[in-house]
Amino acid sequence: MAGNGGTSVRPDIIExxxxxxxxxxxxxxxxxxxxxxxxxxxxxxxxxxxxxxDLLFAIHETLIEELISATExxxxxxxxxxxxxxxxxxxxxxxxxxxxDGVTVFLAERxxxxxxxxxxxxxxxxxxxxxxxxxxxxxxxxxxxxDLPPDIVARALLGMVNWGYTWFQLGGPLSADExxxxxxxxxxxxxxxx
Amino acid sequence: MAGNGGTSVRPDIIExxxxxxxxxxxxxxxxxxxxxxxxxxxxxxxxxxxxxxDLLFAIHETLIEELISATExxxxxxxxxxxxxxxxxxxxxxxxxxxxDGVTVFLAERxxxxxxxxxxxxxxxxxxxxxxxxxxxxxxxxxxxxDLPPDIVARALLGMVNWGYTWFQLGGPLSADExxxxxxxxxxxxxxxx
DNA sequence: TGCCAACTACCTACTGGTCGGTAGGCAGTC
DNA sequence: GACTGCCTACCGACCAGTAGGTAGTTGGCA
Numbered sequence: 001m002a003g004n005g006g007t008s009v010r011p012d013i014i015e016x017x018x019x020x021x022x023x024x025x026x027x028x029x030x031x032x033x034x035x036x037x038x039x040x041x042x043x044x045x046x047x048x049x050x051x052x053x054d055l056l057f058a059i060h061e062t063l064i065e066e067l068i069s070a071t072e073x074x075x076x077x078x079x080x081x082x083x084x085x086x087x088x089x090x091x092x093x094x095x096x097x098x099x100x101d102g103v104t105v106f107l108a109e110r111x112x113x114x115x116x117x118x119x120x121x122x123x124x125x126x127x128x129x130x131x132x133x134x135x136x137x138x139x140x141x142x143x144x145x146x147d148l149p150p151d152i153v154a155r156a157l158l159g160m161v162n163w164g165y166t167w168f169q170l171g172g173p174l175s176a177d178e179x180x181x182x183x184x185x186x187x188x189x190x191x192x193x194x
Numbered sequence: 195m196a197g198n199g200g201t202s203v204r205p206d207i208i209e210x211x212x213x214x215x216x217x218x219x220x221x222x223x224x225x226x227x228x229x230x231x232x233x234x235x236x237x238x239x240x241x242x243x244x245x246x247x248d249l250l251f252a253i254h255e256t257l258i259e260e261l262i263s264a265t266e267x268x269x270x271x272x273x274x275x276x277x278x279x280x281x282x283x284x285x286x287x288x289x290x291x292x293x294x295d296g297v298t299v300f301l302a303e304r305x306x307x308x309x310x311x312x313x314x315x316x317x318x319x320x321x322x323x324x325x326x327x328x329x330x331x332x333x334x335x336x337x338x339x340x341d342l343p344p345d346i347v348a349r350a351l352l353g354m355v356n357w358g359y360t361w362f363q364l365g366g367p368l369s370a371d372e373x374x375x376x377x378x379x380x381x382x383x384x385x386x387x388x
Numbered sequence: 389t390g391c392c393a394a395c396t397a398c399c400t401a402c403t404g405g406t407c408g409g410t411a412g413g414c415a416g417t418c
Numbered sequence: 419g420a421c422t423g424c425c426t427a428c429c430g431a432c433c434a435g436t437a438g439g440t441a442g443t444t445g446g447c448a
Contacts, residue, residue, distance in 0.1 A: 025306065031404065034417080044428045052404065108302055108359075112219065115316035146383070152368065152376045159357025160350045166304075167349060174346065182346040189340070190384030225438065238394045240439065 009058050010048055013038055017055040022101035026056055026109045056109065057117050063099065063106045068131070070095065075131050081139030082188050085157070087150045088135065089187065090180040092161045097176035103165045104148060132158060136191075145191040159189060203252050204242055207232055211249040216295035220250055220303045250303065251311050257293065257300045258318045262325070264289065269325050275333030276382055279351070282329065283381065284374040286355045290362060291370035297359045326352060332386075339385040351381060 015085040016037045020029045031052055035045040049055055074087050096103050113121055139145035145153075160183050168179065210231045214223045225246055228238040243249055268281050290297050307315060327348040333339035339347075354377050362373065 023305075025219070025221055025303075027219060028306070030402080032402090041274075042404090042428055043430075046405065047427060050405095072306075109219075109445085111217075112222070146379075148376050148379060149368070152373055153380060155357065156254060156354045156377055156380055159355070160353040163349065163353025163357055174343070179346055182342050183350055185340075185342060186347060186350055186381065186384035189386075189388075190380035190382075194383075222442085224436080226436090234393085235395060237396080237440080241393060244439095246438065 009055065013045070013048055014055070014058055018059050018101045018105060021056065021059065021109060022104040026105070026112045042138060053113065053117075056105070057113055057121075059102060060121050061124075064103050064121065064128065066099075067092075067095065068124060068128050071128060071131050075134060081135060081142060081144045082182050082192070084135045085139070085187060085191070086180075086184040088132065089157065089161055089183045090177060093164060093168075093180040093183070094169070094176040096161070096164045097170055100165060100168070100170075103162075107162060107165055129154065129158065139191065143193065146193045148191075153191070160187070203249065205234045207239070207242055207251070208252055209254070212253050212295045212299060215253065215303060216298040217249065220299070220306045249308065250299070251307055251315075253296060253299050254307060254315055255318075255349075257296050258322060260293075260314065261286075261289065262318065262322050265322060265325050269328060275329060276338060276386070278329045279381060279385070280374075280378040282326065283351065283355055283377045284371060287358060287362075287374040287377070288370040290355070290358045291364055293322070294359060294362070294364075297356075301356060301359055323348065323352065333385065337387065340387045342385075348383070354381070 013034075017029075017034050020034055022035060023029075024033075031045055034041045034055070035042040038045065070091050071088065074084050074091065077084065077087075079087065133150050136145060136150035136153045136157075140147060140150060161180075164179065168176065170176075174182075207228075211223075211228050214228050214231060216347060217223075218227075218269075225239055228237045228249070229236040264285050265282065268278050268285065271278065273281065279329075305319065328342050330339060330344035330347045330351075334344060358373065360369065364370075368376075
């Protein structure tokens, strides 16, 4: 049988679906289109997946899972708050650069997932954002960061870096690390108390 | 006849379409749905519009036009670079707060516009982003801002503020101005040379 | 009278999804 | 080694529903 609640769709199918969803948008992309790109018929695609949404959900889940575990590592580390922010920007930016299609689907096709699965994703998204907030909160408490509302600051950082999915491209003038360094320079000087 | 290349669709129709596109996404939204919400039949809707895409294009164009003219005012003003940045964040943030549906369509449904119309939008988008870059470039040249690549800094600011469309809501804990103030605090301290 | 905005009725194309069936690989067993 | 049963991956044909879009008509207002 095929992909149920859990995530276990054949990797090449996920890869192709990710690319096509990212290029044309979830609703505009058709199952035959994906099947064609994989090299099988539409009916065969339904052997691996119960519904179209399964594909979308699998993409979302894989992505948020990876993002959470990468961020968790930073939050739980022994680094100083400033280093955590720097590392966060760097890791996230390079993640976006490497998984641009997936990130595009994840960020642009947010409201396409429905039902209780959507709830699952919302919860994980919150978890992720709370982790980022926590870094700022820590820094403020320890006196490393200026006294500004951590949630808003966190959203500023997230926006800065997430927005990269709309413009950053591998092989462009700057590498992901170089971009992250600029972001970190602005952010850290901005957060540092005087 | 109805909406051709130019923008002249009945305002209430644009308004409804904006709301529905923002809620369900362009491709997921149907013309009957929009017609129903306006209070007419689908066929009547086609009296005002030649194709579904006309609606989308009208929304995009109105929005980028407004954004450009608001930003132009700031760029062309006599303010100091730091004040320009502050004003930019404030104006953009409140614009997003006031036109959230429109901004959502504009930012999330970018690749749905096709053909030469898309080209038109890309050019305007570039114009807009270049204006933001210019503020940073000026500030760097005058020694008001730190020496960092203006394009990347501009994208950082744009990301910070644009990202607001995903989370900011009127009636939330903070007003658009309050959020903009936090953003400005971080950004200006981050850009200020030492 | 003539135009406008709306209507009813309809068409075609295509979508997500199902059905029944097939080809081949891999046990086990007589 | 031939026979059986089972499983995975796939296919062609098909279906109901719905999408965008069109044709022709009507009522009201200037």
